[in-house]
Amino acid sequence: MCIVDSSLFAEKEPDMLTPFTVLMPANIRFGRGQAESAAPWLAQQGGPILLVHGASPQRAAFLRQQLEALQLAVTTLAISREPWLSDIEQGVQLAREKGIRAVVSLGGGAVIDAGKAIAALVPAAGPVIDYLEVVGTGRQLEASPLPFVAIPTTAGTGAEVTKNAVINVPEQQRKVSLRDDRMLPDLAIVDPALTDNAPRSITLSSGLDALTQVIEPWLCSRATPFTDALCQQAIPAGNSRAKNPDGTRVSGQPRRDGLGQPVRRTGAGERRLGVIHGLAGPLGA
Known part of the structure; x- marks a missing residue:
């Protein structure tokens, strides 16, 4: 220790x-029980919604149920490691196919970074790698990201209040960032109750x-x-x-x-x- x-x-x-x-998120909500406020906020954005979670879908089941109770179509995506470039590419493709209008991440820093990157890149015109630092060209995002909500379930990374997403590019043995001021979450919900069973x-x-x-x-x-x-x-x-x-x-x-x-x-x-x-x-x- x-x-x-x-x-x-x-x-x-x-x-x-x-x-x-x-720079900080437009809306930060802190306190026990605040995770319950995510679904009504997302309902205002309209569906379909992409719900990004960790390896266990059970931890995100409550949010999915709340969204579906509000008549929102929900597509889920599991991220069980630091997001690889291929994970982001697949997530962007999935979101486009489903016509996703907003993204919510419920999980640790890797899950939040993945959702943040996907929300930013769905409206983008070029290949995902073009927008990455170091391994890409550092191309600037042409359009604003989709509405994005970050709900951390761990207390370490602070990804819910940052404007970048860290992405692993194993082929080049690099961890690089996708970065833009507009990538700050529209809503960051920090509910300490979500860490209770960690x-x-x-x-x-x-x-x-x-x-x-x-x-x-x-x-x-x-x-x-x-x-x-x-x-x-x-x-x-x-x-x-x-x-x-x-x-x-x-x-x-x-x-x-x-x-x-x-x-x-x-x-x-x-x-x-x-x-x-x-x-x-x-x-x-």
Whole structure:
């Protein structure tokens, strides 16, 4: 277990002279039971809906039932690994064939990235690979993505508040990004109840990921007063929860609730990461 000495992250003198921009989802809903609000929002967009979930469709069954109860046609897509280029290509083809009008991802960071990429690329004119960094041409999206809802079931990646999707291209042994400001989810729902039954190993690994993602931007030379304000509070909070990852109650509140706050943890998608995440691509690809 990694325990961080929070005294190392004392308050910094803010730099108020360097310009910075803040981008975040249009609508962020946090709290237990908030996942129930996804179906009515999607109903306003109209169907058919693409529901992207993890390896187990049972975890997404409640959302599918709610959507179908609202007379929405639902197509499902399972993502059981970090999304490969082929997964995204197949998902885009499926969405076009079904006439999908909105996408919702319910799962971990890989599931959210997959849904985010599919929503962005369904209206695109060119091949998927053209729009990827490094392995493609970095072509810009010609049209806005389909409406997209992100509902995380783990507390690590913060993918629900970022404007990019990480895609594995195994043929080239690369992990690359599809990136566009318009890829920020239209609605991000962070319901800590969805993490309650997560395996201990997932809670530990995603919690350490969350802690890493606030330490790196705090130390980064491109930090801003905005990211500093979020990280300064999140580092000691995440550190204390790393000591108690099982979610036992403290002062009447589940500890795991605090692990479900991606906005604070990731600097609302404005974070600048460091060497740990820099190594993740080469090692993971």
